[in-house]
Amino acid sequence: MKSKEKIVWCCAECGHSQKKWVGQCPQCQNWNTLHEEVDLQAISSRFSVAPSTPAKPIPIDEVEADETSRLSTNIGELDRLLGGGIVRGSLILVGGDPGIGKSTLLLQASCSLARQGLIVLYVCGEESVMQTSLRAKRIGVSSENLFLFSETHLGAIKAQIEKLSPDILIVDSIQILYKPEIPSAPGSVSQVRETAAELMHLSKRRNLSTFLIGHVTKSGEIAGPRVLEHLVDTVLYFEGDRQHNYRLMRVVKNRFGSTDEIAVFQMGKGGLAEIPNPSEIFLEERMRGSAGSVIIPTVEGSRPILIEVQALVTDTAFTTPSRRSAGLDSNRLALLLAVLEKRVGYQLHSRDVFVSVAGGFKITEPAIDLGVILAVASSLTNRLVDPDTVVIGEVGLAGEVRTVPRIEERLKEAAHMGFSKALVPKKSRLGETFGIECQGIERVEEAIYATIG
Numbered sequence: 001m002k003s004k005e006k007i008v009w010c011c012a013e014c015g016h017s018q019k020k021w022v023g024q025c026p027q028c029q030n031w032n033t034l035h036e037e038v039d040l041q042a043i044s045s046r047f048s049v050a051p052s053t054p055a056k057p058i059p060i061d062e063v064e065a066d067e068t069s070r071l072s073t074n075i076g077e078l079d080r081l082l083g084g085g086i087v088r089g090s091l092i093l094v095g096g097d098p099g100i101g102k103s104t105l106l107l108q109a110s111c112s113l114a115r116q117g118l119i120v121l122y123v124c125g126e127e128s129v130m131q132t133s134l135r136a137k138r139i140g141v142s143s144e145n146l147f148l149f150s151e152t153h154l155g156a157i158k159a160q161i162e163k164l165s166p167d168i169l170i171v172d173s174i175q176i177l178y179k180p181e182i183p184s185a186p187g188s189v190s191q192v193r194e195t196a197a198e199l200m201h202l203s204k205r206r207n208l209s210t211f212l213i214g215h216v217t218k219s220g221e222i223a224g225p226r227v228l229e230h231l232v233d234t235v236l237y238f239e240g241d242r243q244h245n246y247r248l249m250r251v252v253k254n255r256f257g258s259t260d261e262i263a264v265f266q267m268g269k270g271g272l273a274e275i276p277n278p279s280e281i282f283l284e285e286r287m288r289g290s291a292g293s294v295i296i297p298t299v300e301g302s303r304p305i306l307i308e309v310q311a312l313v314t315d316t317a318f319t320t321p322s323r324r325s326a327g328l329d330s331n332r333l334a335l336l337l338a339v340l341e342k343r344v345g346y347q348l349h350s351r352d353v354f355v356s357v358a359g360g361f362k363i364t365e366p367a368i369d370l371g372v373i374l375a376v377a378s379s380l381t382n383r384l385v386d387p388d389t390v391v392i393g394e395v396g397l398a399g400e401v402r403t404v405p406r407i408e409e410r411l412k413e414a415a416h417m418g419f420s421k422a423l424v425p426k427k428s429r430l431g432e433t434f435g436i437e438c439q440g441i442e443r444v445e446e447a448i449y450a451t452i453g
Contacts, residue, residue, distance in 0.1 A: 083257020096238025261301030292379030297410030327357025
């Protein structure tokens with residue numbers, strides 16, 4: 001007779017488990033994150049993949065790390081995000097909105113890897129083999145070393161892995177896999193955590209590079225427990241609007257390379273094409289001679305990119321004026337508007353202010369502060385900022401302009417795009433750099449008088 005199942009409450013964020021439900025997790029202090037699950041501690045075959053020989057501790061100086069063993073996808077932007085290529089035995093999580101291009105990009109990468117002689121197993125659990133094959137033919141993906149397998153049962157997938165011995169495994173998606181010994185439905189916290197953990201053990205044991213495609217929630221986070229992102233080696237996020245052709249891929253975790261890197265792709269009939277020069281893309285529709293527009297060199301990871309910040313200031317018809325932003329933090333915008341009112345004397349309390357980063361880009365670094373302030377001032381006074389000028393600088397509460405890192409790289413990119421002038425923090429002590437005339441700015445008032453009078 002089957003024994004009665006033991007129920008526990010597990011936190012979706014940190015994995016903490018306890019016997020009773022509470023509103024706040026005692027471990028990570030998050031609210032409403034406990035979910036009812038079946039206790040798996042009593043299952044002896046929880047991870048059926050057992051090591052053939054026990055592992056032994058090795059002194060760190062005796063470990064041989066082979067950096068040349070990375071696998072290239074021949075997609076330069078994707079390889080750069082991964083730190084130079086795919087590390088053997090790594091576990092990579094790719095998240096993004098539905099239809100943004102996750103499966104398309106991995107199909108292209110799998111085709112390139114298969115044509116190098118590597119065996120690739122693509123598990124298309126959400127589609128049939130015929131549906132995935134039609135998409136592959138549409139974007140020109142074909143190779144005898146690329147195998148499609150429509151399955152959601154983890155045991156059946158492991159059996160095919162043992163049979164084929166692939167070099168690359170792609171699971172589309174992790175939320176659709178299930179283990180029959182876990183009574184909850186596919187996509188639940190326990191199923192996602194257990195299937196991901198078993199795939200992690202399998203990848204490390206067989207030196208198998210694995211890609212996991214993950215669904216996202218309404219808030220933009222990958223669905224399932226936060227433990228999923230802790231298990232994997234690399235987390236890649238797709239950003240962008242499905243109604244536009246451009247896609248941004250951002251690295252938020254990478255054990256084998258740098259983080260905060262971005263790559264830009266363009267969606268076309270033949271799949272995703274990499275964009276080697278994003279600055280040209282983001283500025284191609286720029287209207288010269290428009291008030292409220294400022295060009296700012298920003299840095300994402302190791303790459304400088306020129307972006308356009310647009311501002312619109314209008315009289316409000318309501319008691320409380322609107323403060324809206326797209327592509328930058330709304331709290332940061334409120335702070336900059338307060339500095340503009342206090343230090344320069346502009347009256348914004350009776351006006352609506354809208355600020356946007358053109359092209360759908362999202363900027364978090366403070367180096368755009370001075371540019372945002374000048375864009376707002378330009379729109380308010382209806383005076384132009386010189387279209388051949390770029391603006392760099394962080395703004396403090398006292399109205400001072402602070403220096404930012406890697407100014408030379410930003411100016412080099414600006415010079416490459418044909419700009420001739422730059423407003424920079426005075427303490428950076430830059431004269432003419434890369435053919436750009438640099439004007440040192442110490443305070444916000446000085447920047448406004450130097451550009452729009």
